[in-house]
Amino acid sequence: MNSQRTASSSPRSREDGPPSGRGAGGLARYVVAAALARTADGGAVVAVVLLVTSSGGSGTLAGVLGACITAPHLLGPFVARSLDLARDGRKVIAAACLLYATALTAGVLTYGHAPVVLTALLLATAGACGPLLTGGISSRLPAIVGPRLRTQRRAQGWDVATYGIGGTVGPSLVAALSGWISPTAAALALAAGAATAAGGVLLLPFSAPTHGGDRSAILKPAATLALIARTGRLRRTVYLTMVVALSVAALPITAVHLTKILGTEPATAALLTAAYGLGNLTGSIAVMVRPLTGDPDRLMRRLALGVVAGLLAVTASPAFGVSVAAYALTGILNTFFFASTLAARTEYAPSGARGQVFIWVAALKITSGSAGTALAGSLTGVSVRLPLAVGLLAVSAAVAAATVETRFARAAAKHP
Template identity: 85%
Template sequence: MSQQHTASTPRKAKAPPPPGRNRGGLARYVVAAALARTADGGAVVAVVLLVTSSGGSGTLAGVLGACITAPHLLGPFVARSLDLAQDGRKVIAAACLLYATALTAGVLAYGHVPAVLTGLLLATAGTCGPLLTGGISSRLPAIVGPRLRTQRRAQGWDVATYGVGGTVGPSLVAALSAWVSPTAAALALAAVAATAAGGVLLLPFTAPSHGGDRTTILKPGATLALIARTGHLRRTVYLTMVVALSVAALPVTAVHMTHILGGEPATAAALTASYGLGNLTGSLAVMFLPLTGSPDRLMRRLALGVAVSLLAVAAGPTLTATIAAYALTGILNSCFFASTLAARTEYAPRGARSQVFIWVAALKITSGSAGTALAGSLTGANVRLPLLVGLVAVSAAVAVATVEARFTRADEHASWTPPALRRW
């Protein structure tokens, strides 16, 4: 009798672990994000080297390289599928696999099919790029849980994965291109992206933000309108864009500043390397000493710090001082980036979090590209002019944000709830 009773009694389902309690979730996230961003960060270099090494024109190399980067502007439209999905991991993993497949096809097809077809294949890969960057970042808050300090530390790790991707990706391409060929380098990046897909699927499952009601998910245009009318998010966008535009001048000016400072041409590499090392140092600092306070205030203060460091670069009297100023700019920019991740996490509504992340990322990439082009045109007049324009632009943006925040402080302070008090 007792056996029948036992057999007929349903077993209680094991409750899933609460957010942030899944052991190893952050470690798996860091590995998957670093792999995805390494593939995305090195693809442009691989495509450019592929074209130029085979005798193609610089114009064609630039156009095909743009096919990888320009589709990031479509990211907000792709991001809605992430907010709508029951399991966002599958959407991002599928994007990684499509990225790998399209990049492989585009690279192998180059020279055998019309350039237009190659461009379309590369553009397909580029369309997946936003999900490999901002899309993965949007998963992080639910993985690490609602504790503010834990989130801020995790955002430091996230910043580090961007640094790894931006450094390891191009370096891997350069090494494999020299040892084997640019084609082999591009195929290696495709393999890295495919590996990232497996890493994403191993991330902890997080419940969909729509809670079963997909009608609550905003469309891309409505999300952009939400950003525009929400002071916290609006300031996040324009501060991010202006800082990205300003620091994009650093690699360009590094090449020309060697003539002024009396260094060898290879000194430009030392300047850009010090900036990259500063970025890594800043992300490590945020890991061990997480940022505290309102993200809105942090963004303004750190953006102003970036402006001051740009002034230090422009005014550097010696090569050593300039290298130190480049490193300082990297540190402050890395901390600023972490503060923007905090702002996107803490101010974006759950039903549009992925879209907000990717809208900001897409606009940042666009602004950075514009900053590179602007710096290239201004250095002809004066080497330091791009830096001066950048620090004036950042200072003006901080001033506008400060005035705007003071006028809307009461309303927005009442509407902002720390993550620790939210329902996840």
């Protein structure tokens, strides 16, 4: 791990340009492929739910089949090792995109014409590919843009933007196509996007495997998780990421209930979530134009406190217009935080386990976000603003823990 960090931050590596054949062209292909893949991943759940409900299926069935897309993301760390073992990681990700497209298509087309269990298995197969479409693709970015830290940080802004596009364009595209044609057509459009992403991934610059032919040196999933747990900077990356994800997951749920106490129509909750999404995209552009600087470990703590400030602004908003601005601000600050976590994964993960580290963090983040949504749903019954208050207190506690841990680590280093 230390050698990888040194290589990425030495004076020579900061001045070297990107490898031949990479740079802007490779980054452009990356952005297109990542945006297509993440749009498919972000919109699939909405398409499945609409498919079931529009055909008269129960809400329970819609939830179960939707979970078949999201729950298998937890298997990501066990899929990720194939990425670190591969001689050409592009082929692994491209195969995942094609399998995702095929399984999603088959799952949608079999619904109502075959046993539900078969549809569920097909959708679960697509969901199991999801981690490679998210964290797996992100792990390719450092090799594409080269070793210069400023270039990597700017590229991470583009990467954050593709996540924002996936999370906003995907569901919006599904909603539009479902109303215009049908939910089936919307799901097939997402599948086509994932298949197209496979071609884009194969056009990315090739990077040699980090194991140097010694495949036994690649850690297994449990060993990678143990490595993360005992490596202070990676450990802090994980729990700060998880706590922030749990906290901001309350925003869409809270938006619906805030409209009641702010005296606006329930439909205006969409404006709040749209403001948050617009804030995400605005923050991504800001990181592209002015990349983050400094140590990612310190950046994460400071930017997590920025998210706390955003949540506090939402909690204290006295009027709807102020709430819209607060949601947008929180989206911007959360994007900055997300970019800092990508920098931490890139710079702190050992090269032989980078793919697994990226996907472990992504899987734990998704799990925490799902828990945050469920928690918010239960707490809003007590008080509308309670989920936000719990979230900002949780993030503050996590930042405090990370700060104390860092100071102990520095003291131990000075006086071993």
